Amino acid sequence: xxxxxxxxxxxxxxxxxxxxxxxxxxxxxxxxxxxxxxxxxxxxxxxxxxxxxxxxxxxxxxxxxxxxxxxxxxxxxxxxxxxxxxxxxxxxxxxxxxxxxxxxxxxxxxxxxxxxxxxxxxxxxxxxxxxxxxxxxxxxxxxxxxxx
Amino acid sequence: xxxxxxxxxxxxxxxxxxxxxxxxxxxxxxxxxxxxxxxxxxxxxxxxxxxxxxxxxxxxxxxxxxxxxxxxxxxxxxxxxxxxxxxxxxxxxxxxxxxxxxxxxxxxxxxxxxxxxxxxxxxxxxxxxxxxxxxxxxxxxxxx
Numbered sequence: 624x625x626x627x628x629x630x631x632x633x634x635x636x637x638x639x640x641x642x643x644x645x646x647x648x649x650x651x652x653x654x655x656x657x658x659x660x661x662x663x664x665x666x667x668x669x670x671x672x673x674x675x676x677x678x679x680x681x682x683x684x685x686x687x688x689x690x691x692x693x694x695x696x697x698x699x700x701x702x703x704x705x706x707x708x709x710x711x712x713x714x715x716x717x718x719x720x721x722x723x724x725x726x727x728x729x730x731x732x733x734x735x736x737x738x739x740x741x742x743x744x745x746x747x748x749x750x751x752x753x754x755x756x757x758x759x760x761x762x763x764x765x766x767x768x769x770x771x
Numbered sequence: 772x773x774x775x776x777x778x779x780x781x782x783x784x785x786x787x788x789x790x791x792x793x794x795x796x797x798x799x800x801x802x803x804x805x806x807x808x809x810x811x812x813x814x815x816x817x818x819x820x821x822x823x824x825x826x827x828x829x830x831x832x833x834x835x836x837x838x839x840x841x842x843x844x845x846x847x848x849x850x851x852x853x854x855x856x857x858x859x860x861x862x863x864x865x866x867x868x869x870x871x872x873x874x875x876x877x878x879x880x881x882x883x884x885x886x887x888x889x890x891x892x893x894x895x896x897x898x899x900x901x902x903x904x905x906x907x908x909x910x911x912x913x914x915x
Binding site: 627661663695697699700702704707712728730731732733734746747748750751752753755 | 776781783812813844845846847850851852854878879880881894896897898899900901903
């Protein structure tokens with residue numbers, strides 16, 4: 624059975640290749656892989672690589688210079704968690720909007736579950752509000768915000 | 772000396788179920804480092820007392836506020852993480868938003884660091900845009 628360290632190395636390879644090269648390494652995904660995504664406030668659970676591929680493609684077309692940096696990781700048993708930051712310049716435009724040509728930065732956290740040395744399930748939570756604010760879509764949180 | 776992975780996962784469970792949900796402030800004093808830092812993308816609470824105030828404050832703003840632990844991870848070193856769901860009813864002003872009576876149900880993922888067996892850092896990501904939707908605060912664009 625692969626060690627948590629080996630699982631983490633696979634997760635690093637998978638996410639780094641996807642975001643920084645635009646290539647989805649389906650060979651690192653389990654045949655029964657399930658993806659939980661929450662883009663635009665809509666939660667979806669889909670099998671296979673397509674939903675993750677769509678997300679990566681959407682961001683890479685909006686920000687062709689996009690780069691992912693993994694800031695921290697924790698792994699144990701069959702789980703790997705990465706805390707990451709994405710940076711890029713909005714030269715392609717998001718969601719059909721004209722490009723702002725602004726540098727954008729946002730953070731996220733991803734959990735990957737492994738089976739037989741492959742990713743079988745993925746969950747992510749992304750600072751979508753921060754991204755939208757940088758794009759000028761929603762007003763900043765009210766003053767005195769202490770979050771939730 | 773770091774706590775075992777199992778001990779850290781138990782503290783993570785207590786963090787959501789006993790401290791966040793049941794407002795057990797004695798337990799908060801026991802398992803949180805005095806310098807415990809609670810970090811959201813748009814605000815940082817610098818210490819344990821500020822965090823305890825946030826918990827109490829949010830229970831005033833939200834009736835029946837609960838946090839359910841959906842998944843947790845901890846290593847044998849100083850790190851952990853949790854996937855959780857929070858629910859509540861918006862009955863008092865929160866973040867400058869007057870009571871709507873609306874129910875919220877959001878999920879999040881928190882990355883934890885421990886120091887000498889106590890929680891020292893929580894880096895939180897949550898469905899804040901979903902929450903704004905549920906409160907009817909802002910028209911957010913539908914994608915595609």
